[in-house]
Amino acid sequence: MNVIFSILAILLLGSGLFDFIDWKFNIPALAVLLVVWFATIYNSFISLRNRSEEAWADIEVQLKRRYDLIPNLVNTVKGYATHESSAFENVTKARSLAMGASGPTPEHAQAENMLSGALKSIFAISEAYPDLKANTNFLGLQNELSDTENKIQASRRFYNANVRDLNTAIESFPSNIIANLFKFIPKEFFDLADNDVAQNPVEVKF
Secondary structure (H helix, E strand, O other), X not given: OHHHHHHHHHHHHHOOHHHXXXXXXXXXXXXXXXXXXXXXXXXXXXXXXXXXXXXXXXXXXXXXXXXXXXXXXXXXXXXXXXXXXXXXXXXXXXHHHHHHOOOOOHHHHHHHHHHHHHHHHHHHHXXXXXXXXXXXXXXXXXXXXXXXXXXXXXXXHHHXXXXXHHHHHHHOOXXXXXXXXXXXXXXXXXXXXXXXXXXXXXXXXX
């Protein structure tokens, strides 16, 4: 919308229309036009920022669901593979690290990717235990986690699309003038490994 308004304003100024209007009316008209332009750009920034923050909140909801599922998953697998303590410890540590991270930072993304890797090992362990793979509770947790992973990736893509639009507006002329004036700053993208840990576990040698 701000681009269209800018183009219309430029065309209006270049049309010579103001040449036919007394200068006493030109100045107030230009002032009004400038105020409307500022307001339009500013409001578009507010909208883009709010949309990106809302999209990040959606990611946080799905990440919390993921964190909540992990203890039940670990306890279920423990019942069949108690000797795989190192794998369970890795998942617990990775979960704590991911939960301790905040915001769409590279460190947070790295922590989430580490957690994905640890979870892959847990699901790979289940391949050696047919009874575990057939366990109703385990299957339910596997499906829930797979669904959560898909929602995380969908939310991540939506968030990154909104961040891209915000950052483009901040860096583009002439909207960058308003961005600098009102201290709008670019947001971080949130880059996660695009995989399904519940359906594509890494291979573990026994």
